[in-house]
Amino acid sequence: MDSLTQIVLGAAVGEAVLGKKVGNKAMLWGAIAGTIPDLDTLAGNFLDPITAIEIHRGISHSILFSIGMAPLLGWLISKLYYKTKEATWQQWSWLFFWGLVTHPLLDAHTTWGTQLFWPFDLRLAYQNIFVIDPLYTLPFLVCVILAMRLPRTSEKRKRVNTLGLILSSSYLVITLLLKGVTYFKFTTALDNQNINYTKIDTRPAPFNSLLWSANIDASNHYLLADYSIFDTQSISFIKVPKQHQLLDKVEDKKALSRLITISEGWYAVSKKGEQLYFNDLRFGAYDIYADTLNFAFSYKLVETKNGLTIEEPQRNSEEMKTVLGNLWNRIWGN
Template identity: 65%
Template sequence: MDSVTQIVLGAAVGEAVLGKKVGKKAILYGAIAGTIPDLDTLVGNFFDTITAIEIHRGFSHSIVFAVLFAPIFGWIISKIESNSEATWKNWSWLMFWGLFTHPLLDAHTTWGTQLFWPFDLRLAYKNIFVIDPLYTLPFLFFLIMAMRFNRTDPKRRKYNRLGLIVSSIYLLVITPALKFYTFQKFEAALEEQNITYERMDTRPTPLNSILWTANIETDESFLIGNYSVFDTQPIDFYTVPKNYDLAADLADDPNLNRLIQISDGWYTFSEKNGDLYFNDLRFGNMDIEDPDSEFIFSYKLAEEHGELTATETEKEMTDAKNFLPRLWARILGN
């Protein structure tokens, strides 16, 4: 999830664990704990693109990381807050839950997380977008309400608990129910249109859980369809050719196979101005109503010093400006 959401979650968890004993400092250190796992993006700057992608949401988002580093961070905080009522064990417990709930939340996004690192297993339930105001804003509201009261006031814990409950219901009940409901709609549409397919994957579109996208793999191509719970018209699927022949000479390249593994097999190739691109289909394209628009995650492939490299294509601000109005219109139904 985005940094703001992880800060809010970490702060609320910190308050729940240690707020009664140390007050707002529990919120502060909980917020810090909630941001630490995403520092892996800074580490990724020292590596090539493919390695950086592999590092993200890996070790720092694992149970192992939380168990190993919570006592270390707890010890550091206990030295900084030497006059506090909280002990090293108290601070370590707060840091553990702040570090651990971060990847638990990320596991519900499309990118997922390697919670059980070092095992090569990425959990990605794909029931919430990485930025979802319906999850974050109510959560933030209750946290702010809790902060208005003294640490010993029962209302403080009440409001913080409400934030955790409301956000958890949305994450663990409402969005999975919407995913199940929309998945059935896509299945029914494919059956009605006599479309034979190998597998299907669904996810919410940006900033909401009302409009969902399905990726469907067939023998020769991928189909992509969108469905809003407000739709009244049948689902249309558009075709995206695999174009695997464009990279036939690279079939055995280890770096290409790393990209394929990262994408979980949801990928296509395309050519532009003589350059070859690897497109990760899991995150859709820049314009939800334009099948020919660029994919959000697309990598230019090139050979440097005898090795295949990948460079992520840059996105323009105008892409986002054009995307949001069309997204909103599509959320309201076809």
């Protein structure tokens, strides 16, 4: 999830664990704990693009990392507040453990997922919430701010903070139910249109849980579709050629294999002039009804003497305004 959401979650967890003893300091350090796992993005600045993608949401998003870092951070903070002795290092460690581990637990609900069980090569991705979802974050944020303004021993403070945790968790459950409903809608439409397919992958569209997208593997091509819970017309499917054969000319097969693994096999190749683009379909296209499909994660493949490198095409701000406008209109049905 986005940084603000992880800060809010970390603050609420910190309050639940230690707020009554140390007050707003629990929220502060909980918020900090909630941001620590995403520091792996800083390491990515010193690595090649493929490796940077591979390590994101890796070790720092694992249970093992949370178990290992929590006692160290707890000990350091206990030394910082050694004069007040409001909490023991074990209590601070417990706060940091929950602040660290709830971060990847939430990330597991997004499309990218997380390697919660690192070093095992298993990425959990339930794909039931977009990485930025105001309906998850804003009510949660309001509850945290209200709780922050109340005395630490106040029962109302505890109730308000608990309400935020309940609302956010309930919303996740609702999105899981919506995922099930929309999955049924997509598969029913495929059956009604006598479309043969081998795999289907569904996820919410950006910034909401009302509009859902689907990728369908149909042999030598993919089908893309979307469905809003307000739709009144039948689901239509957009054909996207896989064109995997275009990658035969790429010499750096090892780097290419790593990129394919990252995409979990959901990729299509496009060509503009002589330039090849690797499109990771898991994150969808900006507008599947546009004349030219532009994918959210589209990598320009550049072969150099040092091997294959990838570059992300520059996004046009004016085009993004149009995309967001189309998305807003599509949410409310066809």
